[in-house]
Amino acid sequence: MSLKLSEISVGDPLPGLSVPLVRSDLVRYAGASGDFNPIHWNERFAKEVGLPDVIAHGMLTMAVAGRLVSNWTGDPGAIVRYGVRFTRPVVVPDDAEGATVELSGKVSKINDDGTVKVAITAKSAEQGVLGGASATVRVAA
Template identity: 75%
Template sequence: MTVRLSEVSKGDELPALSVAVTREDLVRYAGASGDFNRIHWNERFATEVGLPDVIAHGMFTMALAGRLVSEWTGDPAAIVDCSVRFTRPVVVPDDGVGARVELSGKVSAVNEDGTAKVLITARSDDQSVLGGANAVVRLPE
């Protein structure tokens, strides 16, 4: 189902999204993105450089924010702009469970040009992992 601009109001909350992230997900993302930095798959290396454990790729975490918005709009092409700051890494332990990223969003503006702005919150291990995260979507009337 596609969200229509006429159905959207400032303050509307997007359906929450909870995503499990495993080491397997990181390996798959590394293959798709070409980012094979060892901090994303080698615990020994990650801890040697001062990280608590293997961490998810920042762009993987940003993609999860995009997924929150695209699932709400019903059309990934509706996203015309998306930006985030990476504030904390998503630590992904090798314990069979991995990490969980909890995402939520709220419409902060509905604009006359047919777009709406969504503020996004992403948390893992009870900490914010993205700052200033937002997306602009163009929705059908």
């Protein structure tokens, strides 16, 4: 998809994205990131520290939310700024379904420099998991 600034308006929605996460995804992410904190793979430990179950890595949740924007732009390199606040963990049960992160977004601002700000909403189990999530992207004039 080739986005053009002249074709974008404030309020335009991004195509939604639904990303399933199962425990094996967490193991693969741990291996790739080097983050082997037991709250991401050991149910007993996660519950001992007060969590309801094993949770997805925050940075993995952030990455799947970023995919919403990169899918829309068609170019991950178009993202010039991206930030989130972690507000609630994504709990990943030990079953075939795991958890699903539901993502949506909309154009919230067109900046004078030709970049576009996108507001992102991320939910799992019908609750927000990221706060203040937004990306600034550069699109073709």
